[in-house]
Amino acid sequence: MPQFQTSPGMRDILPPDADRWRRFVAAFADVAAAAGYAALATPLMEDAGVFAGVGEATDIVQKEMYRFTDNGGRDVALRPEFTAGVCRSFAQQRPVTPWKVWLAGSNFRYEKPQRGRYRQFDQIDLEVLGSDDPFVDAEVVAVGWRFFQQLGLQQVTLLINSLGEPAERAAFNDALRDYFTANIDALSEDSRATLARNPLRVLDSKRREDAPVIAGAPTIADFYGEESAAHFASVLAGLDRLGIPYTVSPRLVRGLDYYVRTTFEFAGGTLDSAQNALGGGGRYDGLVEALGGPATPGIGFAIGVDRTLIACDDEGVFPADPLELDVFVVDTTGGLEALAISEELRAAGLRVDRAFDNRSMKSQMKAADRSGARFAVIVGSDELAAGTAVVRPMRDGGDQSVVARADLAAALQS
RNA sequence: GUGGGCGUAGCUCAGCUCGGUUAGAGCGCCAGGUUGUGGCCCUGGAGGUCGGGGGUUCAAGUCCCCUCGCUCACCCCA
Secondary structure, X not given: OOOOOOOOOXXXXXXXXXXXXXXXXXXXXXXXXXXXXXXXXXXXXXXXXXXXXXXXXXXXXXXXXXXXXXXXXXXXXXXXXXXXXXXXXXXXXXXXXXXXXXXXXXXXXXXXXEOOEOXXXXXXXXXXXXXXXXXXXXXXXXXXXXXXXXXXXXXXXXXXXXXXXXXXXXXXHHHHHHHHHHOHHHOOHHHHHHHHHOHHHHOOOOOHHHHHHHHOOOOHHHHOOHHHHHHHHHHHHHHHHHOOOOEEOOOOOOOOOOOEEEEEEEEOOOOOHHHOEEEEEEEOOOHHHHOOOOOOOEEEEEEEHHHHHHHXXXXXXXXXXXXXXXXXXXXXXXXXXXXXXXXXXXXXXXOEEEOOOOOOHHHHHHHHHHHOOOEEEEEOHHHHHHOEEEEEEOOOOOOOEEEEHHHHHHHHHO
C-alpha cells in the first residue's frame, strides 16, 4: 500500500471514465442550452449560514456538512448541494428574471460511502428563479426528462407531487404529527425519532413495518387551497401536453426543508429502492428571501452523475469510450522526427500520439497497435534520408505506402 | 451512527480450514525469438513491508487481539 490513498468517500475518476463524465456534462449542457439555460458557476465553499435554509432538521445540515472555521475565523462549509448557493448568488447579484441557469460540479456530504453515494459527489443542476408560472415547472421537468432520453435511458420514471403553500404544508405537517403520534406504537423506532424532528419525512420511510401506518396517513391533497390545487393541476396539464408520463405520488416529500408546492423525483428502473433516486427537485419559493434577497419564486432539480451513470451501465447505454487516435508515429532514428511529424499532423487537425524512449521498432509498433490509431506513420533512416515516411493502415487492412513528407498530412486526412 | 463481507504482484484471484522449503497463477508490462513492421505463438525477465501494529509459537500470509482501509446494506440522501 502506498503511503497515501484517497480520503474515504473520495475517488479518482480514471480514463476512460473521466472522459465519460465530461461527455455527460456536455450532453446536459446541450439540452440545457437548447432550452435557454446559461451556464453558472458558484463557489464550492460558502458561509455556513447559506446552507441553513436546506433544513435545520435535516441530516445534511445537522451532521453531514464539511464545516469548519477558516484562517480568518469565518464559519464556512463546502456546499452539500447547489440550490442554496444559487439563491445566495441571486440575492447578491440581482440578475434579470427569469434567471435560467445550469451548473455542474462537486458537492460534499460527510456520510458513510456506499454504492452510488460518495462524500464528494457530482451533480448537474438546473434552476429557474423569478417565476412561479406552472409551465416553468413543466419546462424544468421536461428538460430533465429529455436529458434522460438523450442518454438513452428507457427505464426512468417520474414521480411528482405538490406540498402546497407553506401554510398548507404546515397544516399538513401538524395533521401528520397528530396522526403519527396517535399511532406511535405501530411505528418503527427510527420513524419515531424522525417524527420528533419532522413528521413529513416519516412518509419517506422505506421500512416495511411503517407501511401500514403510512398508508392510513392524511394526504396532502386534502390541504391544498384553491391556488395550489390550480397550480399543480396546470403543471400536470403541461406534462400531459408534452406527453411526459408521470405518477402523482402523494407521499413524495423529499428531504430538503425548503421545498414548497411542486416536488418531483426521477427514479431509475434498475437500482434497488434505497438508492434509486437519480435526481430530484422542486419549488423553493421562499429561499431567496430567507437569504436576504427579494421575495423570489424558484424551482430546479439536481441529478446525481454517479447514479445516473450506474443506471446507464445497467441499461447498457452511454458507454465509456477509449481515446481514439488517427495516427501513431513510429521513429527509429532517435525521436526528433516523430516530434516534428506529430506536431505537424496535429496542426493539420489529426489526433496523433507517438512512442518515446527510443524503443525498438517492434516495441513501437506494439504501442501503435495498442493505441488503436488507424494509421502508423513510420520513419527509419532510409525515410529520413529520402524525405519520406511510410504510412501503414493498422485496422482497415490494405498495403502500406511511401509518402513524401510534404504530402503526409494530406495523405492522412483523406 | 449501526450491521455483514473483504484486504496476498499494476489488475483479477489461489494459498488460510488443519501454522512448516525460496509465496503462486492468469492477464497486463518489459525484452528476445524476427539486427526495418503490430495483432497469433514460444522463451525469458521485472514486479510483493501477504493493509498496518501487537501477541501466541521453535516457526505466522495462515491462529488471536487491536487498528486502518475498501465494499455492501440500514439510516438518510443525488
